[in-house]
Amino acid sequence: MARILGSLLLVAAAGAFTVGAAPAARATPTPLDRVVPAPASVTPGGSPYRITRGTRISVTGSGEARRVGEYLAAVLRPSTGYPLPVTANGHGGIRLRITKGVFGAEGYRLDSGRGGITITASAPAGLFHGVQTLRQLLPAAVEKKSVQPGPWLVAGGTVQDSPRYAYRGAMLDVSRHFFTVAQVKRYIDELALYKINKLHLHLSDDQGWRIAIDSWPRLATYGGSTQVGGGPGGHYTKADYREIVRYAASRYLEVVPEIDLPGHTNAALASYADLNCDGVAPPLYTGTDVGFSTLCVPKKITYDFVDDVVRELAALTPGRYLHIGGDEAHSTSHADYVAFMDKVQPVVAKYGKTVIGWHQLTGATPAPGALAQYWGLDDTSAEEKAQVAKAARNGTGLILSPADRIYLDMKYTEDTPLGQDWAGLVEVRRSYDWDPGHYLDGAPASAVRGVEAPLWTETITDSADIEYMAFPRLAGAAELGWSPAATHGWDGYKVRLAAQGPRWDALGIKYYKSPQVPWPTS
Secondary structure (H helix, E strand, O other): OHHHHHHHHHHHHHHHHHHHHHHHHHOOOOOOOOOOOOOOEEEEOOOOEEEOOOOOEEEEOOHHHHHHHHHHHHHHHHHHOOOOOEEEOOOOEEEEEEOOOOOOOOOEEEEEEOOEEEEEEOOHHHHHHHHHHHHHHOOHHHHOOOOOOOOEEEOOEEEEEOOOOOEEEEEEEOOOOOOOHHHHHHHHHHHHOOOOOEEEEEOEEOOEEOEOOOOOOHHHHOOOOOOOOOOOOOOEOHHHHHHHHHHHHHOOOEEEEEEEEOOOOHHHHHHOHHHOOOOOOOOOOOOOOOOOOOOOOOOHHHHHHHHHHHHHHHHHOOOOEEEEEOOOOOOOOHHHHHHHHHHHHHHHHHOOOEEEEEHHHHHOOOOOOOEEEEOOOOOOOHHHHHHHHHHHHOOOEEEEOOHHHHOOOEOOOOOOOOOEOOOOOOOHHHHHOOOHHHOOOOOOHHHEEEEEEEEOOOOOOOHHHHHHHHOOHHHHHHHHHHOOHHHOOHHHHHHHHHOHHHHHHHHOOOOOOOOOOOOOOO
């Protein structure tokens, strides 16, 4: 009996060892360099850290740093099932530390080893970006909202990181189709995962005016009452807009509002007849043509309108920038365009904001400190490129958004069910494989402030559409903005990108599975 009992105990022990060992054998931590955007510096080594039921998140620094800790805990708790209390000045576990003057406004260092993980930064934004790296170093199942089996291992070593460019943006056009506050928040969360720090909201166009302006109420109530193809449209109340700004700030994104002027203004012209040179309001517009509308440049009321809109929008927007559009003003003469921009740019400055305009602004005289957003193509005319490059040499900063590279509404292939193809077909490799620092001939690399991936929404109607067109190309745009040029290379990037697929699956992101990317098969 003793021998039988002993044998049974040995079998039970062996079974326990096998059951316990199998997950450990499969649990290989994600390498520290398997991250998007690619970190500036990675030094692997040492034992991994394992998040367990006893792990705490300890925070040293400001109240804002504690909020980053609470954010991390909120990400990890549903999938791990662990309590993960957030405490002050603890030891071991996951530590978030603020140290003055070492890592810049957005940089961080992540140290991982058997004894714990420490993310150190000079500002809360850096801690937040370090947390995004930590998320990617954990299994993709960490993103799920139900308890998963784990284990939750983080590879040992050090990541030291900071951005190449200060401006790393994504634009969402809410004018052609309107998107709710909840839909915008979902996109903000997706942008934050890849260290994007600007959300450019295209708030007005021919098809809809999307922000309430108290002094001109019909802009929103009438001008915002439709969208491409018809439908109810919509607009943000001031409280809605403030909530978007607040939520973006909690993810360390700055909202850049755009009121497109002097063209792309049919929704405003339809709302107020006096803004038209002939005093006759056109009908609301639900098509997709461009270039047919213009404010009346000689009229005084035009500048009263601009002053009121900029004043109210600037008061709602804590960020530095206000975008005044300026593209495709085909119905405005060149002389009128120059005169209009000469009058409007000082209004933006009067209310404490820095001008951004599409690159056609360089055909006028950009204000000191203004940024020009280049949306041309590889084969845009040499004359137009030279105009932008000259402005850059004269001190105008550049945001690069070449349409045939990172316009997220361009079709991937001719069979893509959504999007447009006027700038060409833009597969994942093409959207990634260019260098912002050497893209525009004649423009000094020092003039480039960053990159932005716009998503125009003529064919986009819901969050699933946004995600299908944005992912995976958005991740590449984020890497172009964040990572050092030395890390750039398609062969390595496509492997790191492929590893994002299971994470997007866990997050419920409906992405395009490009055949150019070696996605996991199971």
